[in-house]
Amino acid sequence: MSLHENAVLVLKEYEDQQELRGLYLDHLAAHPDGMWKPCHAGHVTASALVIDPARGQVLLTLHRKLRMWLQMGGHCEPGDTTVEAAALREATEESGITGLTLLPGGPVRLDRHPIPAPCNWHLDIQYAALVPEGARAAISDESLDLRWFPYEEVAGVADDSVVQLMRRTLARL
Numbered sequence: 001m002s003l004h005e006n007a008v009l010v011l012k013e014y015e016d017q018q019e020l021r022g023l024y025l026d027h028l029a030a031h032p033d034g035m036w037k038p039c040h041a042g043h044v045t046a047s048a049l050v051i052d053p054a055r056g057q058v059l060l061t062l063h064r065k066l067r068m069w070l071q072m073g074g075h076c077e078p079g080d081t082t083v084e085a086a087a088l089r090e091a092t093e094e095s096g097i098t099g100l101t102l103l104p105g106g107p108v109r110l111d112r113h114p115i116p117a118p119c120n121w122h123l124d125i126q127y128a129a130l131v132p133e134g135a136r137a138a139i140s141d142e143s144l145d146l147r148w149f150p151y152e153e154v155a156g157v158a159d160d161s162v163v164q165l166m167r168r169t170l171a172r173l
Contacts (some may be wrong), residue, residue: 004028004035006082007044010125013106020110024123034123037075042112042121046086047073048102048129049165050095050137052148053173058166059137060158061094062145069149069158071165073124074142083107087127095129095146096138103128108168111161128169 072094
């Protein structure tokens with residue numbers, strides 16, 4: 001199964017955000033290259049909110065280019081076999097934490113946001129990744145900073161998409 005086929009399957013099984021889910025499926029039906037950065041109509045990305053429920057906190061990255069506190073995530077790569085694997089790879093690379101596990105149940109939410117031309121849109125499939133006990137984060141080259149935030153502080157530093165991702169993650173826990 002290709003990554004494109006896997007994304008279609010994941011989206012068909014995702015039961016929330018029906019209108020946005022339909023937009024993602026329409027995009028993939030119209031764009032065989034819709035998983036990849038060169039697709040000028042936009043492309044699917046994968047991300048994961050790194051969460052430590054035992055300590056009541058999430059790990060956010062201060063994105064180097066966007067200069068915003070965000071969840072870990074980014075573009076799919078040719079070696080990614082599933083959207084879940086892409087999200088987990090991105091979360092591991094950007095957090096420096098090995099042994100992350102995705103919260104069961106598939107994506108937590110979808111978020112479509114504009115990006116500069118020529119690509120125009122990111123169609124992000126968002127997951128949550130649970131940290132193993134004793135996990136230690138390490139900053140990557142893609143970040144200006146990496147920091148743990150208590151749940152109640154996230155709305156003060158991050159945009160609404162991150163807040164919504166955290167809220168949906170907490171509801172699923």
